[in-house]
Amino acid sequence: MTLTRSTTTVLTAAALGGVLLLTGCEPNQKSGDGSITVSSTDDKCDVSAEKAPAGTLKFDVTNDGLKVTEFYLLGEDGLRIIGEVENIAPGLNRSLTVTAPEGKYFTACKPGMVGDGIRGDFTVTKSEGGTEVAAEDSQLADQATTQYASYVKDQTEQLQSGTEKFAQAYKDGDDAEARKLYASVRMHWERIEPVAESFGDIDPKLDLREADLVDGQEWTGWHLLEKDLWPPKDSYTALSDADRKKYADLLVSDTKVLFDRTRDITFTPDQLSNGAKELLNEVATGKVTGEEEIWSHTDLWDFQANVDGARIAYEDLQPLLATRDKELDATLKTRFDDLQKLLDKHKDGDGFVLYTDLSKKEIKELADSVNALSEPLSTLTEKVVG
Numbered sequence: 001m002t003l004t005r006s007t008t009t010v011l012t013a014a015a016l017g018g019v020l021l022l023t024g025c026e027p028n029q030k031s032g033d034g035s036i037t038v039s040s041t042d043d044k045c046d047v048s049a050e051k052a053p054a055g056t057l058k059f060d061v062t063n064d065g066l067k068v069t070e071f072y073l074l075g076e077d078g079l080r081i082i083g084e085v086e087n088i089a090p091g092l093n094r095s096l097t098v099t100a101p102e103g104k105y106f107t108a109c110k111p112g113m114v115g116d117g118i119r120g121d122f123t124v125t126k127s128e129g130g131t132e133v134a135a136e137d138s139q140l141a142d143q144a145t146t147q148y149a150s151y152v153k154d155q156t157e158q159l160q161s162g163t164e165k166f167a168q169a170y171k172d173g174d175d176a177e178a179r180k181l182y183a184s185v186r187m188h189w190e191r192i193e194p195v196a197e198s199f200g201d202i203d204p205k206l207d208l209r210e211a212d213l214v215d216g217q218e219w220t221g222w223h224l225l226e227k228d229l230w231p232p233k234d235s236y237t238a239l240s241d242a243d244r245k246k247y248a249d250l251l252v253s254d255t256k257v258l259f260d261r262t263r264d265i266t267f268t269p270d271q272l273s274n275g276a277k278e279l280l281n282e283v284a285t286g287k288v289t290g291e292e293e294i295w296s297h298t299d300l301w302d303f304q305a306n307v308d309g310a311r312i313a314y315e316d317l318q319p320l321l322a323t324r325d326k327e328l329d330a331t332l333k334t335r336f337d338d339l340q341k342l343l344d345k346h347k348d349g350d351g352f353v354l355y356t357d358l359s360k361k362e363i364k365e366l367a368d369s370v371n372a373l374s375e376p377l378s379t380l381t382e383k384v385v386g
Contacts, residue, residue: 064090342365
């Protein structure tokens with residue numbers, strides 16, 4: 001599982017049910033100044049404690065390495081970012097303060113601010129004598145959009161670094177390595193596809209399928225390279241070495257444009273909820289039909305990534321939704337869980353079986369579960385806006 005989302009602000013994480021669990025004004029005592037110390041080096045992430053009681057947590061992060069680093073507190077799934085500090089130069093110190101409810105988490109350092117990060121388990125235990133304080137809707141909305149912007153930012157970081165590795169393997173003629181990287185790298189794109197589509201010009205450059213080309217349009221992006229890596233058996237002319245370099249370099253440069261545009265991106269709650277619905281529509285119209293990856297048949301990787309992105313948007317909005325419609329919140333959680341259980345049945349190691357391995361019955365089960373989730377998800381916007 002890859003590391004996701006970063007943010008330049010100090011975040012306060014809402015507990016389930018739309019409340020913040022507070023133990024008082026002082027953070028949990030783990031060192032002389034009340035913080036959990038973190039030493040980040042180029043190959044280690046040493047955290048002075050592996051657990052703390054629910055409430056306000058303060059992490060005191062020092063970069064003892066040679067590379068600029070980041071530090072994260074991640075949710076149990078490893079996708080949801082509770083808080084992060086970035087751009088910690090060698091020798092410098094930064095602090096992160098968050099409020100976290102009881103549960104399982106991960107700490108992670110990210111030397112070089114690229115890659116998956118160096119992770120460790122972290123547990124927030126039940127707080128003794130803690131009080132619950134209702135959170136304001138505006139605070140929950142701001143928290144949701146800030147966290148989602150961090151998620152998008154980090155997904156593009158992962159996409160950029162992964163695309164560079166994929167493109168290099170492809171240019172080098174290492175088709176086996178390129179095929180291995182193809183589906184897993186594309187997951188970072190698929191998780192934030194509505195954001196990429198919002199820029200207009202980037203989506204067709206990076207993700208256009210051959211069937212959607214119009215007369216005179218040059219075909220570039222992932223699916224062009226997909227076809228070259230998994231060529232049709234009949235009447236296909238492989239790309240030359242020069243064209244391989246051209247289109248691989250273009251894939252990297254166009255991805256860099258997306259990366260740059262998402263550095264300071266902001267969102268509103270309706271963009272999160274509508275984006276989640278768009279991702280489920282992507283599943284219904286492309287992934288569950290097998291039309292997205294017609295040569296590699298890696299549609300289930302895309303399917304999972306679309307579901308990941310939709311779920312993250314929902315979970316960021318969940319504390320706000322819980323204050324307004326607990327029944328819808330419970331329904332969405334159940335439907336997401338049901339869909340994930342079906343997807344899990346088709347896992348194969350770190351990935352999935354090919355789409356062509358699915359039976360018609362299995363495809364229908366997945367489609368029915370997507371539809372069952374899409375209906376209540378379509379009502380999320382009206383609950384979280386206003």
